[in-house]
Amino acid sequence: MEKTYSNNHRNSNDDDDDDHTDTVDDPNQPDQPDHDQISTLIDNVIDDLSTVDDKSTSPELPNTVDTFVAKIESMIDTYNSIKSGTRFTKITNEDAFFIDSIGRLSKLKTVLDDFSNVASFNNINKVLQLGIMLLEDEFRSILHDTNTCSDPITTKGSESQSSDEREREHEHDFPGYSNENVTLMNKIVDVMIPAGYQYECCQAYSTIRRDKLNEQVLRFEFDKVCMEDVHKSKWVTLEPDITRWVNLTNHCSRVLIVAEKKLGEMVFSEHTPVFTGVLINLFRGITNSLLEFPTTVAVEKPKAKRLFKFLDVYEAIRDLNAAIVESGYGEVTGEEYSDLKSEISTVGDSIGEVVINMFNDLKNSISNDTNKTQIQGGAVHPLTRYVMGYIKCAIEDYRDTLECVYRRHVELGNEPSPDTQNSNLPSQISGVIELLDTSLETKSTHYKDPSLRYIFLMNNNRYVLQIVKESTEMKKLIGDNWCRRKSSDVRNYHKSYQRETWTKLLQWLTQEGVQVNGKPSRRILKERFKSFNAMFDDIHKTQSTWVVSDQQLLSEMRVSINAVVSPAYRSFVGRYRPQFEGGKSIDKYIKYQPEDIESMIESLFEGTEKVDTQLNAIQALSTVKQTTGAFKNLLKTYKNVGLM
Known part of the structure; x- marks a missing residue:
């Protein structure tokens, strides 16, 4: 028929x-x-x-x-x-x-x-x-003849979408062949290769599939980034290119490579060794274009503020390498696969070294911050907020990646330096906080009032402690022992403040030296009350403008002050008030009732709120984008209020 x-x-x-x-x-x-x-x-x-x-x-x-x-x-x-x-x-x-x-x-x-x-x-x-x-x-x-989409893939206007959601949105587009056509291609391959036409078969498949992959790459419009102009670009223009590159590379790792391997396995189902060579060439075509960009930007000056973008780049390269590894076929893979993975790893290692240098730049920034301007009211210093926000973001969003970077740094056998001698993440984070502690100690010496110096140290150390305790990842990384030591530091600063301020005030309320010839001396009592009133008024006037931003610490301080001042004042007034009763000037000496003292203590440390309100706005921010924006706003505020 x-x-x-x-x-x-x-x-x-x-x-x-x-x-x-x-x-x-x-x-x-x-x-x-x-x-x-x-x-x-x-x-x-x-x-x-x-x-x-x-x-x-x-x-x-x-x-x-x-x-x-x-x-x-x-x-x-x-x-x-x-x-x-x-x-x-x-x-x-x-x-x-x-x-x-x-x-x-x-x-x-x-x-x-x-x-x-x-x-x-x-x-x-x-x-x-x-x-x-x-x-x-x-x-x-x-x-x-594929049904793949060629429309540009853009992330503009979709900040609420995660990269995973965007990838799932486009995943169905690729590779775009019907099951019938995949079956037909498989039958053709099963004829051509045994017939001695392996080269023609693989050449046709490689050429066309490479073009189809390139079409998908072009959907990200990354071809608009000119490598020659990267070095001339300012960071503000380079940053969006990095974001676009990361999105493209993640799409290649999670969608294109996976789908390409799956397609090839169906088309070349009986010829895996042949397909392995084809797949290597396809992947090399993708990776060659992808790796050029991070290789170029790796020579950028390692500034701390760029760390998070480069961690995104490092993760994208790591995932690309993992996708290549998972696409291998054991011993069948051969030397070419090893070379390809080695090339990717080399670029990843160069980005890893940039990450380490950027983290070191953070340390250098802390050590070199010699600004002597005092923070009004002894509030939390902008440097403290910046550094703790920085490392909180690094730990919560990139802990595994940073640990991988430092572990790889050791594996590569790099010469140890003072900054990386303890090349593990906990020691690096502890080192940053230690540098911050040293910087804060130095900055505290710029306060002439010792009491305010202790308020400043207490505020900043409490802030550091709370950031660590509120972050599960940071607390796990740094450890309970560190938290206990830092809590002890805060208590010691609190005690030093109490001694410097309130112990001196309480000397006017002691029984010692009040009696002359066995009787309370009215003259001495007048001097005691006048001195107490003058010192208390000065303390209240001054320390009402000071700042304790942590509400729990503020409550603890007011309670502890009342606990030592109120009973002593109440007892002293109760014992010696009769010496002034009947006189016309009792209010001149017993100026405050015990309840007044307690009420006035409750109004201490409210501050001017000018700086504190602005700075507190960033405390709850944690994502990379939010943190980066918050840092910029913080530094702008820092300058606007004359703190830089």
Whole structure:
């Protein structure tokens, strides 16, 4: 039975079967074997020829071979009259027979190669080549015909979307082949490679799939970034390019590479070693374009404020390398895969060194901050907020990555330096906080009032402690022992403040020296009350403008002050008030009732709120973008209020 086709043979989206018709055999023609019969006959010929020991004599081939070759040649002519890419849309029985027959023809040609002077050999070879050319043409057409989207992928206006959500949104676009076409490509590959056309098959697949991958890369419009201009770019213009590169690389790792491997495994299902080489070349094409950018930006000056962007770059390279590793096939992978992974790792290591240098730049910034301007009211210093916000963001969002960076730094055997001698993350974070402590101690010496110095130290150390305690990751990293030591520091500063301020005040309320000749001296009591009132008024006037921003610490301080001042004052007034009763000037000396003292203590440390309110606005921010923005606003505030 012969197969006929209409000129508008099978649209890829058409589900009807009208264009497949079988014609009735001509009764005047001799009977033709059906597909199964002729396939079996040719297989028997191949088997028989493969067992012949004497290859010097040309074999006598049955007429079935000529019939088979002629039938295939006729089918080639028919298929060539149909538009490429639509010849085997439905993969009917006749289509399957034709494709299998090209493979069978290849086997026949192979066994005949061992014989000399086979009459029909040249014709078999010619028909085989025509059949392979047709299959290759169809293979190329199908590879070109994908339903992938080519619209630009942009993250503008979608800040609320995570990168994972954006990737899932585009994941269904790739690679864009129907199951029928994947099956057809698999059948063609299974014919071409055994027939000795591995190069042509792989070349077609590699070229077209590389172009399709490049189309996906171009959707991120990353080609607009000129490597030559990167070094000339200011950070404000380079930062969006880094974001775009990270999004592109993550998309390649999580979507493109995974989907490309899955597609190839289905198309080359019986030829994994062959596909491995193809896949390496495809991945190398992707990675070569991707790795150029981080290699270029790696020479940027290592400023601390750029750390988080470069950690994003490091993570993207790490994930790219992991995707390549997961796409390997064990021992089949070979040297080329190892070289590719090594190239990616080398770029990742260079970014890792930049990250370490940026972290060191943070330390240098702390050590070199010699600004002597006092923070009004002894409030939390902007440097404290900046540093703690910085490391909180680093730990909560990038802890695993930073640990990997420092671990890799040790593995590479880099020469230790003072900044990286203890190359593990906990020691690095502790080192940063120690530098901050030293800087705060120095800054505290700029306060002439010792009491205010202790308020400043107490505020800042309490702030550092609370940031660590409120962050599970930071507390886990730094440890409970550090928290206990820092709590002890805060208590000691509190005690020192109490001694410096309130112990001196309480000296006017002691019983010692009040009596003369066994009786309370009115003159001495007048001096005591006048001195107490003057000192208390001065303390209240001054320390009401001081700042204790932590509400728990503020409450603890007021309670502790009241606990020592109120009972002493109440007792002193209760004991010596009778010495002034009946006099006209009792209010001059006993200026405050005990309740007044307690009330006034409750109004201490409220501050001017000018600086504190502005600075507190960033305390709760934690994400990379929010933290970066908060740091900028903080530093701007720092300058606007004359603190820088």
